[in-house]
Amino acid sequence: MSAVLEVKNLGISFGGLRAVNEFNLTIEKGALYGLIGPNGAGKTTVFNLLTGVYKPSEGSVLLDGQEMVGKSTIEINKAGIARTFQNIRLFKQMTVLDNVKAGLHNHFKYSTFSGIFHTPAYRKAEKEMDEKAMELLEVFGLDGDAGQLAANLPYGKQRKLEIARAMATEPKLLLLDEPAAGMNPNETKELMETIHFVRDHFEMTILLIEHDMKLVSGICEKLTVLNFGEVLCQGDTSEVLSNPQVITAYLGE
Numbered sequence: 001m002s003a004v005l006e007v008k009n010l011g012i013s014f015g016g017l018r019a020v021n022e023f024n025l026t027i028e029k030g031a032l033y034g035l036i037g038p039n040g041a042g043k044t045t046v047f048n049l050l051t052g053v054y055k056p057s058e059g060s061v062l063l064d065g066q067e068m069v070g071k072s073t074i075e076i077n078k079a080g081i082a083r084t085f086q087n088i089r090l091f092k093q094m095t096v097l098d099n100v101k102a103g104l105h106n107h108f109k110y111s112t113f114s115g116i117f118h119t120p121a122y123r124k125a126e127k128e129m130d131e132k133a134m135e136l137l138e139v140f141g142l143d144g145d146a147g148q149l150a151a152n153l154p155y156g157k158q159r160k161l162e163i164a165r166a167m168a169t170e171p172k173l174l175l176l177d178e179p180a181a182g183m184n185p186n187e188t189k190e191l192m193e194t195i196h197f198v199r200d201h202f203e204m205t206i207l208l209i210e211h212d213m214k215l216v217s218g219i220c221e222k223l224t225v226l227n228f229g230e231v232l233c234q235g236d237t238s239e240v241l242s243n244p245q246v247i248t249a250y251l252g253e
Contacts, residue, residue: 002029002064003027003028003062004031004063004064004173005026005027005050005061005063005173006060006061006062007024007026007050007060007061008059009022009023009024009058009059009060010022010024010049010060010061011023011056011057011059012045012054012055012057019229020042020046020049020229021230023042023059023229023230028205029203030199030204031221031222032199032208032219032221033205033206033208033220033221033222033223033224034207034208034209034216034222034237035223035224035226036209036211036223036224036226037225037227037232038227038250041226041227041229042228042229043209043226044086044177044209045229046226047083047177050076050081051076051077052072056069063080078169080170080171080173081171081173081175082174082175083166083174083177084159084163084175084176084177085162085177086177086178086209087181089162090150090158090161090162091150092149092150093149093151095146095147095149095150096137096146096147096148096150096153097133099150099161099164100136101129101133101168103164103167103168104129104168134146136164136167139164139201142157145157155182156187156190159191163195163198167198167202171204172205173205173206173207174198174206175206175207175208176195176206177208177209178208179191180210180215181211188215208220213241216241217237217238217241221236221237222235222236222237223235223236223240223241225243227249
């Protein structure tokens with residue numbers, strides 16, 4: 001299998017503090033991969049480095065062999081990395097349909113003139129976007145909520161909508177930042193099914209940060225454990241979770 005993501009010797013310092021040091025990671029196409037570690041281990045910092053929010057002090061991020069370091073967040077998204085956030089970031093006062101259409105704008109083009117005067121080119125693009133967005137909503141079981149405001153959806157559905165919007169950008173790699181945060185066990189179970197479905201239906205490569213060990217052990221095939229910004233261990237999920245060093249990092253001596 002070819003690697004979708006190759007991260008080599010990634011590092012960043014904030015002032016004198018070393019937040020991430022010599023971080024290496026390889027993710028094969030179609031993998032469901034987890035990044036775990038205690039609070040403050042540097043997990044979200046790694047996501048911010050991968051998506052261009054932070055510029056690394058050193059190291060390299062290759063997506064399908066193409067260097068991402070130095071690109072803007074928008075360029076990285078267009079190249080094929082999409083992410084969701086720990087705190088859901090939907091356009092709350094827009095409809096469910098319009099949230100997904102916001103993710104489609106990379107792929108549908110019309111001029112400002114067309115947009116202002118609603119020319120046939122504009123109407124054609126809008127119609128195609130509506131159809132594509134509805135297809136995606138149907139995949140996630142949200143087509144019945146298309147006209148609702150995103151703010152009015154229950155929490156579990158808001159999380160699904162955020163993933164649907166990320167998928168609308170047609171990514172090669174989907175980053176999920178604590179997708180189960182704030183969910184009850186029932187919502188978490190449904191989320192696990194959704195993540196599996198996204199991987200299988202879209203042949204998607206997924207990297208997720210998660211604290212819910214039940215979710216991690218239930219869906220991730222491989223794990224990297226971060227501790228104090230450094231890789232503590234990497235490997236198959238069952239081996240990693242039974243590693244004494246990992247148990248100590250989480251639970252203390």
